Amino acid sequence: MRRFLLRHVLPAVLAVLALAPLALLVLGSLRRLGLPPPQGLELVPADPSLESYRALPAVVPVWTYLRNSVIVAAIAVPLAVVVSSLAGFAIRVASSRAKRAAVVATVAMLLVPVTAVWATRFEVYRLAHVTDTLVPLIAPALASPFLVLIYVWAFHRIPLAQLQVASLDGAGPWRMWWRVGLPQVRPATYAVAAIAFTFFWSDVIDPLLYVDSQSLQTLPLGLHFLKLLRPTDFPILLAGSVVATLPIVLVLLIAHRAFLSDRALPGGPG
Numbered sequence: 001m002r003r004f005l006l007r008h009v010l011p012a013v014l015a016v017l018a019l020a021p022l023a024l025l026v027l028g029s030l031r032r033l034g035l036p037p038p039q040g041l042e043l044v045p046a047d048p049s050l051e052s053y054r055a056l057p058a059v060v061p062v063w064t065y066l067r068n069s070v071i072v073a074a075i076a077v078p079l080a081v082v083v084s085s086l087a088g089f090a091i092r093v094a095s096s097r098a099k100r101a102a103v104v105a106t107v108a109m110l111l112v113p114v115t116a117v118w119a120t121r122f123e124v125y126r127l128a129h130v131t132d133t134l135v136p137l138i139a140p141a142l143a144s145p146f147l148v149l150i151y152v153w154a155f156h157r158i159p160l161a162q163l164q165v166a167s168l169d170g171a172g173p174w175r176m177w178w179r180v181g182l183p184q185v186r187p188a189t190y191a192v193a194a195i196a197f198t199f200f201w202s203d204v205i206d207p208l209l210y211v212d213s214q215s216l217q218t219l220p221l222g223l224h225f226l227k228l229l230r231p232t233d234f235p236i237l238l239a240g241s242v243v244a245t246l247p248i249v250l251v252l253l254i255a256h257r258a259f260l261s262d263r264a265l266p267g268g269p270g
Contacts, residue, residue: 022245029053029238037231052235053243059229059236062243064215065222072137072218073200080141080196081189088151089177093163103152110145118209125210136210137203137218147192154188155181187259194255198248219244 030048031038033055056062091102125131125139158181166180182189207221223244226237 022249025238025245026242029235029242031235033235034232037234052239055233055236056239056243060222060225060240061214062219062222062240065217065219066243068134068216069201069219072134073197076138076141076200077193077196079138080144080147080200081193083142084144084147084192085151085182085185085189086177087148088155089181090173091148091152092155092158092181093173093176103149106145106148106152109143110149114205122209131210132212132216134211134216137200137206140206141196141200144196147196150188150192150195151185154185158184190255190259194252197251201248202244 024043027044027048029052030050031042031045031052032047032049033051087106091099091106094102121136121139122131125136128135130136163176163180166176171179202220203218204220204224207216207218211217211221219240223237223240226240229237
């Protein structure tokens with residue numbers, strides 16, 4: 001009985017709690033425009049409508065914001081995976097002394113408050129003449145210490161003897177990373193890709209700091225303009241939030257399914 005509760009009932013309860021905010025978000029976006037806020041808790045609108053979704057593009061250029069967010073995520077996520085996996089694999093094959101130093105340095109970078117580097121980053125971007133472009137929104141993919149640590153942990157599950165055998169067979173560092181290392185840490189790659197997508201898709205601070213043109217704004221920052229709407233038009237804000245949230249939910253579901261499928265394969269990790 002206890003095993004059934006832990007394996008089935010508890011995950012079901014946690015799933016309901018996790019999906020409840022998304023369900024309320026979707027239901028709230030279906031309220032008709034112009035109606036006063038509900039008195040008390042209204043789970044399902046009395047007269048649901050999609051007019052808030054039709055009105056959304058007329059209030060803000062949502063398709064332009066969405067396009068920019070897609071461009072940033074499409075470039076930054078693969079870049080973050082490649083750079084982080086290369087750094088993690090380099091730490092794995094380094095000597096013990098260099099490995100400890102690299103891990104300490106990576107943890108130290110992770111502990112630096114992001115607010116401490118805003119001014120420095122802005123000056124670097126200004127000198128490189130890339131402010132008011134999408135480059136500053138993609139650049140953090142080149143330095144993601146948390147993602148590097150995930151790969152460090154994953155690559156350390158690969159026996160060192162296996163890497164030594166590959167080296168004796170003539171495999172160089174690049175080939176070992178691509179042919180030996182990455183195939184054995186696919187679950188970590190799924191996790192890193194999902195985390196990176198969530199970060200770059202929902203990033204508000206970098207567009208606010210480094211991008212001035214409205215045509216280059218991303219979706220999360222663009223939704224902030226909807227906070228100026230009247231309370232009777234809040235379903236439009238909720239509709240925009242649904243548009244911004246669904247891609248993250250979809251990516252997490254895909255990553256979860258890929259993770260489970262990979263573990264189910266013969267010889268898969270775990």
